[in-house]
Amino acid sequence: xxxxxxxxxxxxxxxxxxxxxxxxxxxxxxxxxxxxxxxxxxxxxxxxxxxxxxxxxxxxxxxxxxxxxxxxxxxxxxxxxxxxxxxxxxxxxxxxxxxxxxxxxxxxxxxxxxx
Numbered sequence: 692x693x694x695x696x697x698x699x700x701x702x703x704x705x706x707x708x709x710x711x712x713x714x715x716x717x718x719x720x721x722x723x724x725x726x727x728x729x730x731x732x733x734x735x736x737x738x739x740x741x742x743x744x745x746x747x748x749x750x751x752x753x754x755x756x757x758x759x760x761x762x763x764x765x766x767x768x769x770x771x772x773x774x775x776x777x778x779x780x781x782x783x784x785x786x787x788x789x790x791x792x793x794x795x796x797x798x799x800x801x802x803x804x805x806x
Contacts, residue, residue, distance in 0.1 A: 708780050709787070716784070727791060741792055749785035752778045 717726055725731065730741040730748075737744070755771070755778045762769050 705780065705783070709783055712780055712784050713787070727788070727795065730788075730792065742789075745785065745789055745792060749782060749789070752782040752785065756782065 727741065730744045733744045734741040755773070756775065758769070759771075759775045759778075
């Protein structure tokens with residue numbers, strides 16, 4: 692049984708890991724000034740909105756999670772380049788990045804936040 696104490700431990704360790712991933716990968720991909728720099732840079736380069744760049748980057752992790760689910764259902768063990776829980780944490784970071792993209796667009800274009 693996954694009781695409340697186990698849940699709290701999981702939540703706390705996940706949040707700590709998300710903070711560390713965000714710090715490390717944020718600097719690596721985006722530098723220090725603009726946390727969305729790599730999305731912006733690649734969006735400009737490809738002449739597409741940064742949401743599309745986000746979608747492509749995030750989908751890599753989603754695809755790996757979906758493959759894990761499918762393999763688990765089929766009883767298949769597959770060696771992977773990254774642990775599945777790393778993919779989960781990466782996707783959580785990408786979801787938070789999407790929130791940043793969303794709020795930035797709201798501020799820039801004054802769009803309805805309830806949309």
